[in-house]
Amino acid sequence: MGMPQAAIEIENLSKEYPYGFLSLKKRKSLEDLTMRVEDGEVFGFLGPNGAGKSTTIKLLMRLIFPTTGTARILGKSIDDVSMHGSIGYLPEQPYFYDYLTAHELLDYFARFHRLTASDRAARVQAMLKKVGLDTAKKIQLRKYSKGMLQRVGLAQAILHDPHVVVLDEPMSGLDPLGRREVRDIILELKRDGRTVLFSTHVLSDAEMLCDRVGVIVGGKLRGIGAPGELVNMKAQGMEILFELSGSARNLPLLEKATRTGERYRVQLPETELYAALDALKAAGARILSVTQIKPTLEEYFMNLVEADRAQASAVEVTGK
């Protein structure tokens, strides 16, 4: 029987861009990516801007061509355009023909899939409803807000009920309500057994939705696995938020704290936590919260980028 077929398989995928004088220099925007996305899972690409997430997705969608390496979606090579009938794609910062209405756009795109006319009409209508654009469907896209465009983009991606859905930064530019709606749609897709690949630089989205994430920084895959275990970073201490009025101002703790009105915020190592809590209790302070200080994803990325740069300059210095 063997392993279940992966939805997406990527092998040694690389992309180099020539630049500079006479295009002699080369910039590696993706280096030697090898990974799988299993059937039915929700996979998130995490990474800072310019890390290579979009590049990978565009390579998969055949918008750009790899320098080396191959990839397969649903067992078919990415060169096989007919396979696109089973994939849905939402581009980054989507822009569509602004002279069309949402209804016309979806109808137009639907024609590239082999659907009967009535089937097409039904699906278009269903999609418009699903993303909440039913009332705006006769308005030209040039009058749409960014959020509305994102929803149209989502609609055209899942219109034909594809087995694999690829979304490039689906949450960007959305207000909290919009992000919630997108999350709901992704979860619904998962429930229906579809495979979803999306890219984001917001950790909480990834944590909430993904079965697994892949972290890409500087064109390289840095880690791959379930969100919790991957970004499990050592806590760097505790933070206490408390209120203190008037009296007992001579607490040595206060010197290390930042103050806003009568609220104070202080950070200290975990070992000193209980001693500090006792001191505050004695001073009559009101404890508002005690939280772990975790490095943010930004810091995590920064560290990786710094490490990259250090390595690069080391190479320059040593000339290797």
Added chain:
Amino acid sequence: MNRRTINGVILGAALLAGFVCVWKLQEKVDAERTALQLESDELTLRSPAVLKKLSLEYGPLLGAIYWTRVVQYFGAKHHAGDQKLDQLWPLLDSTTTLDPNLLVAYRFGAMFLSDSPPRGAGLPDLAVELLQRGMKANPEYWKLYQDLGNVYYFDKRDYQKASQAYEAGSKFPDAPPFMKAMAAKIAAEGGSLETSYALWLDIYQTSTNKEMRNNAEDHLRLVQAEMDMREIDKIADAYEQKTKHRATRISELVQAGMLPGQPRDPDGFAYVLNDQGKAEPNPKSPLREEWLREKM
């Protein structure tokens, strides 16, 4: 009225005043330039070949534009009574280079290039060249042969070539019998008043161009006068034979009953006899000047 309206009105008035000043100034400049005769008849582009290249595929359109220039130029010169038509050939050259199928340009050009001043430019050789160019580009058009025949007949006085042109033209399937008749007549008699009259009459009757028709009419007047005077001379000769005395006044011939009355030229003026007893146009007649010119 509030502040904004007042400002608006002042601005509007200022703009209007500005335009009026520009207009008046332009009138002054125009007058100065006319006085200096700065506006020459020069074409902006001398070379028709270059012009043709620049016109890409739009030759016929530019040809039509140049044709209007020919018409304007000619009309203006005629109105001014100007004798020098030195821009006529360059303009026609450009016109027919741009649009080799513009037949009216060849016909008009042939007539007015070859006709002697002040009616035309007096350049029959150029007229022949123009017509030959026209025939090459429009080999199915017989009327150019008629024009060629006329140029040879009237302005070059080469009756052999004239007859040949008419003969060649008569061979076209749609050519009228007139062509063959003229070919024969000219071959037989060379230049004659009857032939000249017939040739001008045909042009007068068939031409659709106003200028050409007027010119033909002018020529017809003159030929008519010549024929009249020839008849009068014949009568005067007969009178001399009878009375052994040369008449010096028309009235003598009338009294002798040899003329029914005072014969008048096409302009309405009575003919006179000169000192040698030969008929001449009346000194007051406009025909006299034209007749004198022809004789020279």
Added chain:
Amino acid sequence: MRNVPTVAANTFREAVRDRVLYNLVFFALLMMGAAILVGQISIGIEQDVIVSLGLSAISLIGIFIAVFLGVGLVSREMDKRTLYALLAKPVKRWEFLLGKFFGLVMTLTVNTAAMAAGLYIALWTVKHPLLKSDAFILVAVYLILLKLALIVALALLFSCFTTPFLAILFTAGIYVAGLFAADLRTIHGVDLDPGALRLMRGISYLLPNFQNFDVMGAVVHGRGVPEAIVWHATLYTILYIAIVLTGAAVVFSRRNLK
């Protein structure tokens, strides 16, 4: 192949909504004005002027649209990224190109036909009734349309691999060069070596020979156009366009989008 008409229909719809065809209004006014004006000047060739003015305007306006919109067919989609979602569908890149091509050619056909109608109306006001020989104007219009289709194909090709500005320049340049292609063959240069002459001959045949489409000289004066010219021009255009579009498809198929 089924996708080609889909893309073509949408391209046509875009042109209609893009108000490109509003030039027809301008053209109609131009024709009417010309008809009136020419009537006043009365130089004996009113019909000829209206026909040559009308055909020239149809040709120039058509070329303008063919070049600018032709270049924009692909470059606009690439700039605005509207192409991304489309190419993720089961559409081949060459299907997309062909669809765009036919969409614009359809637009130009409608445009040109409407302008030709305007020309006939203007002609009728100056000279009624119209004669049978006036039907030859349609032949000239048809040849203009062939020419425009070829220009669109060239614009499409150039826009696949250079910037829009350069593509416009190249297309316009090839149009002008193509008009003089025949002249390259008849150059009588005494001081040119046979190698150079042969090279020029070769280039003259490679260039699109746009003078093939020029029958204005005959039609303006009410003369006919031999059938053979029309057939041969049609065949030439089809062949040349096929070559150009194949080149465009090859280039575009391997192009990395931004």
